Amino acid sequence: MYYEILTTERSRRDPRRAFRRFPSVRRTGQALYRIQADERKERKIARICRRRHYILKRKYPEQLGRSDNYRRAFLAQYPRPAGGYRCRYCHRRIPDAKLTIDHIFPVYMAKTGRTFPMRLLGIEDVNDVRNLAPACRRCNYRKGSRAGLWIVRAALGKYRVYWILLRLAQLLLLGVLIWLVVSSSTILAEWVWEIRQWSGFA
Numbered sequence: 791m792y793y794e795i796l797t798t799e800r801s802r803r804d805p806r807r808a809f810r811r812f813p814s815v816r817r818t819g820q821a822l823y824r825i826q827a828d829e830r831k832e833r834k835i836a837r838i839c840r841r842r843h844y845i846l847k848r849k850y851p852e853q854l855g856r857s858d859n860y861r862r863a864f865l866a867q868y869p870r871p872a873g874g875y876r877c878r879y880c881h882r883r884i885p886d887a888k889l890t891i892d893h894i895f896p897v898y899m900a901k902t903g904r905t906f907p908m909r910l911l912g913i914e915d916v917n918d919v920r921n922l923a924p925a926c927r928r929c930n931y932r933k934g935s936r937a938g939l940w941i942v943r944a945a946l947g948k949y950r951v952y953w954i955l956l957r958l959a960q961l962l963l964l965g966v967l968i969w970l971v972v973s974s975s976t977i978l979a980e981w982v983w984e985i986r987q988w989s990g991f992a
């Protein structure tokens with residue numbers, strides 16, 4: 791199991807010292823530490839947390855975390871197409887050096903036990919290649935640990951026809967906007983002309 795520990799204003803001792811009997815303890819963020827330990831050690835961890843005023847934030851099973859080899863598994867399953875991968879969310883081509891592999895259902899969701907929608911689609915593990923998508927850094931960063939509409943975009947982004955339809959819809963919208971601007975400016979010009987007629991400026 792993984793245990794996440796948060797220090798508070800009252801905690802004086804560095805968790806790396808307090809948990810020195812746990813060699814896996816390491817700092818993972820501002821005031822955040824992580825310990826990998828057997829479930830049988832949980833009571834001990836909880837006791838240290840109480841005594842040292844740490845908050846035992848959450849725990850999650852190891853297999854729900856990000857695996858070490860998901861990137862390799864994805865690249866093996868979906869070899870690089872000619873010209874390189876395209877971002878699943880914006881369809882831009884990604885230079886190889888900037889390719890990131892995104893977890894469509896975020897790792898965070900699995901860790902916090904919200905696995906129902908994922909399992910509904912037959913995905914048991916967040917690192918399943920079906921839950922992975924190529925993404926550019928910008929989209930990956932913007933997505934973060936969000937789900938919702940991003941999941942739909944990831945599912946649709948796989949199909950070329952989606953991008954064609956999306957571009958067509960965008961062109962159509964642009965056409966309508968141009969038509970609105972042109973027709974309204976023609977009407978406006980007519981009004982101006984008429985007002986000038988009435989007021990005798992012509």
Ligand SMILES: [Zn+2]
Pocket residue numbers: 877878879880881882925926927928929930
């Ligand atoms: Zn993108």
